[in-house]
Amino acid sequence: MHIAIVTAGGAGMFCGSCMHDNTWARSLIDEGADVSLVPTYTPIRVDEQDVSTSEVYFGGVGVYLAHRSRLFRRLPRILTRWVDRPWALRLATRFGVSTDARQLGAMTLDMLQGENGPHRTHVLELADAFGSSLKPDVICFSNALLAGTARAIRQKIDIPLMCVLQGDDVFLEDLVEPYRSQAIEAIHDLAADFDGFIVHSDYYRDHMVRYLGLDARKFHTLPLGIDLAEHDGQPETTGEPFTVGYFARICPEKGLDRLVDAFRILHARRPEVRLKAGGYLGQRDREYFDQVRTAAADLGDAFSYIGSPPDTASKIKFLKSLDVLSVPTLYREPKGLYVLEALANGVPVVQPDHGAFPEMIAATGGGVLVEPGQPEALADALEALIEDSSRRIELATTGRNRVHELFGPERMAQRSLELFTRMIDAHR
Incomplete structure (x- = not known):
């Protein structure tokens, strides 16, 4: 089984979601799966072995320029591709690439337009990668903000598309109006393009069903997992002041x-x-x-x-x-x-x-x-x-x-593989 996990880089910071995505990918690899951890926006930063691919899609600099400039959108890709290279993105993060939702309302809506919006080039590039080179059996997006790409991807490769919800509401709530309401409505409409949603708690399942107006039957709860190999602390007093x-x-x-x-x-x-x-x-x-x-x-x-x-x-x-x-x-x-x-x-x-x-x-x-x-x-x-x-x-x-x-990686991987097997069988 070849699993693609589309993760979002944290603009140079340690991001809990992309770190967990990396641990998830490693655990699946250890269980024998073929996994492509595909970063978007920026390269990911983790405190363990990084198993993400070298290619970054929807590079943050290119996305920003495509959002701001019609001229940039019209340039041949051969002239703009360099801004999405990992070295350029790492350089940009040193100067403070923003992940602050309060500043990203219009860009979020652009992203959700998919191939019909200003990021058409990036959308088709990702879809082509899945359809031509990666060819996974299932794709998991690590957040709903990339939902605009699902339709174009499905036109290239007919496989189950899953979406992990793990804090999307926090980002959306930080958007100012009217962007917040418009983004929530857009994600609700795009949800039909996904075969299922993954959450890590029953609380969040129930909350997101209400928040985005989604079908609870499409939700699957998977356990969190951490790599326990080096976590060897023991219950004891530290010997210092409390x-x-x-x-x-x-x-x-x-x-x-x-x-x-x-x-x-x-x-x-x-x-x-x-x-x-x-x-x-x-x-x-x-x-x-x-x-x-x-x-x-x-x-x-x-x-x-x-x-x-x-x-x-x-x-x-x-x-x-x-x-x-x-x-x-x-x-x-x-x-x-x-x-x-x-x-x-x-x-x-x-x-x-x-x-x-x-x-x-x-x-x-x-x-x-x-x-x-x-x-x-x-x-x-x-x-x-x-x-x-x-x-x-x-x-x-x-x-x-x-x-x-x-909450070890083995159990997380095994439960995930069971879910993906069911989704693939149901999709045939």
Whole structure:
């Protein structure tokens, strides 16, 4: 079976979705499948072996120029192809290619027009690649924003087309009107071109059925998976002052400021505790982080930011230094890979009671849920784990064991192959 996964590069940042796509592709390869991980917009950046193809489709620079310039769209492809080369895209990301939905409304609608819009050249290029050279048995798009390409692809190759939904609503909600409503309507209309949709939680299935007005019968829930090979942390005290950790992208929606508010309450009760944050910080969110650091100035060296770990070993070392992890998101998280990564290293979690978190805690038994947006409740839950170390170790042990049992790459790959086999058989 040849599976093509179309992923979206994160413009030079560590992006949870493309990192999971890479892990997914690796797991399928390990199970004997032939996999093409096809990047779009920019090359992907991961902290493990990168298995994506060298060719990038819908290069971010070319997409931007096609959106802005009729002259560029009319130029022969031989004169414009260089802007989509990986070296040119990597160079562009150094100067801050925007992935901010607030600035991308019109371009999003252009993308959804497919071959009938300004990106016709890019659409047909991708369709030709699938029909002529790659020739997969099934294609999975990693988000719905490329739905405009599905019709052209189906004209080239008649195979099942799947779409993974894993945060599309977060992007769409950031669009300003009228772009938001128009994009949602366009995706709803284009959904008929897909044979099925993949999600990683029942919560997100139900939410996206309502949000996009889709048929629930076309949805399939697959487990998340992480490469557990190096995640060897054990449930234990770190030997340092009790350390609360945050590990996710530094941005308002992930809720670092909320964690700082809760930690301030905890620190007033227990001055010895520490808060360590790690994660990618992009240009868009530097002002936000400056505000967080200013607000945390009264905490002194009790609060620290270690930056973005450059590789898996550094990430695991950071996670092992924690006693508990909390990422109190404002939005309703559709997946939450950081929860699995913490638990895989014997670190329990305290998370808001919304989104996919209740399902994750129920499946792993590795954490505590608190009322969202309540710093006092979060501080109380963290303090309870300080006071009852045996309870913390119990959560950590159960969570670690279940993650290694239920969320490894083998199970993710096997469930995926079962689904793809059914979809291919039904399509014949």
